[in-house]
Amino acid sequence: MKFRWAEAVSAEDWEIYSHAIKILRDAGVSFMLGGGFALATFTGRWRDTKDIDFYIHPRDRMRAAAAVARAGFKDYFETKQYDRKWIYRSTRNGLIVDLIWAMANQRAQVDDLWFERATSIQIRGEDLKVLPMEEFMWCKLYIMQRDHCDWTDVFNLLYAIGPRLDWAHVIERVEEDLPLLKALLIMYAWLCPRMARRLPLKLWRRLDLPRAAGVRPNVKRDHIRLLDSRHWFAALEPDTQKLEV
Numbered sequence: 569m570k571f572r573w574a575e576a577v578s579a580e581d582w583e584i585y586s587h588a589i590k591i592l593r594d595a596g597v598s599f600m601l602g603g604g605f606a607l608a609t610f611t612g613r614w615r616d617t618k619d620i621d622f623y624i625h626p627r628d629r630m631r632a633a634a635a636v637a638r639a640g641f642k643d644y645f646e647t648k649q650y651d652r653k654w655i656y657r658s659t660r661n662g663l664i665v666d667l668i669w670a671m672a673n674q675r676a677q678v679d680d681l682w683f684e685r686a687t688s689i690q691i692r693g694e695d696l697k698v699l700p701m702e703e704f705m706w707c708k709l710y711i712m713q714r715d716h717c718d719w720t721d722v723f724n725l726l727y728a729i730g731p732r733l734d735w736a737h738v739i740e741r742v743e744e745d746l747p748l749l750k751a752l753l754i755m756y757a758w759l760c761p762r763m764a765r766r767l768p769l770k771l772w773r774r775l776d777l778p779r780a781a782g783v784r785p786n787v788k789r790d791h792i793r794l795l796d797s798r799h800w801f802a803a804l805e806p807d808t809q810k811l812e813v
Contacts, residue, residue, distance in 0.1 A: 573614035574691045576810055581663060582692065585620045588636060588665045589694060595635035597628045600686050600697045602668065602704065607721055609689050609698045611728040613802045615721075615811040619664035623699055626669040626677050629656060633667060641665055673710050676741075685737075701725065702734055706741045709748055719752060724802050724811075726756050727763055735771045750775050759791045760803070 577585070592599050601609070603621035608614045624632050633656040637643065641658035644650065650657050654670035670677040685700035699707075705725060711718035726733075742749050754777065757764035765779065772779040792801045798812045799805050 573608045573612065576614040576616065580661075581618070584660055584663050584665075586692070586694065587639070588620065588622070588641070589696070591635050591639045592622060592624075592632060595631055597624055597632045597635065598683060598697075599624050599632075600682065600699045601689075602699045602707070603666070605691075606699045606704050607724065609687060610701055610704070611724050611802055613724065613728075613805075613807070613811050615800075618662065619666060621666045621668055623668050623678050623682065625680075625683070629667060629669045632656070633658075636665060636667070671707055671710060675710060675745075676706075701729065701732075702737045702741065705733070705738060709742070709745075709752060719755070720796075720800050722752060723756055723759060724800075726767075727760060727801075727803050730763070731766050731768065735768060735774075739774065746775065750777060753777065759795075763803075 599622040601621065602623045603619060604615045604617045605620060622632070636656075636658050641660050644657035644659045644664065645652070647659070651672065653674065654668065654672050656667040658665045658667075668678070682700060682703050683697070685703070686697040687700065689696055689698055705722055708718040708722045708725075738749070739746065753764070753767075753771075753775065769779055792804060800812050802811060805811060
């Protein structure tokens, strides 16, 4: 799969990102891309967050952190403290390089299955692995804070490739947190009723939800704009520009 929006990353930023990729490879650390790079891989749209997320196995966290530190990347903890239980955050020239081995809420850690299901892409001549679509969604599902919510990324994911997701795997991962998944899908159906109807019928039945709940023949207003005036929803934005962060 070609990474459509690679040209949207500036040459200066890519130089740092590619250097970090080389550092991890030289250290023998397996990784998958997450964050904005994963979102762009799945949706074809780029959200320039000025960072790159490397998902790694927990057993590699010390080796990976030591490798980027030796290469001159500074620990971001000196600038702003962060929770070291799930992430090592480093920085260079204003860009962030994150090493992630678990969810921030400790719901789960990266395991071998993540790597087995990873997507393969090519970015500027680099063959890379990307977080599986389902694990990407799983991680984003729990990020809902007063000043930050990642459901916006999940809505873009669902709009772009919702019918292609392995929903049985998503449900297996979510386990007892099914009410959270159900809430997400109900909200998605309110936002995009016609696209929601493209999701598998058996998914709605499995979750005991009306198919594409909230579908109405005459929608009076753009529901997305009721939530946020920023230009983050790919379906409504020109494909010639970046999405807003």
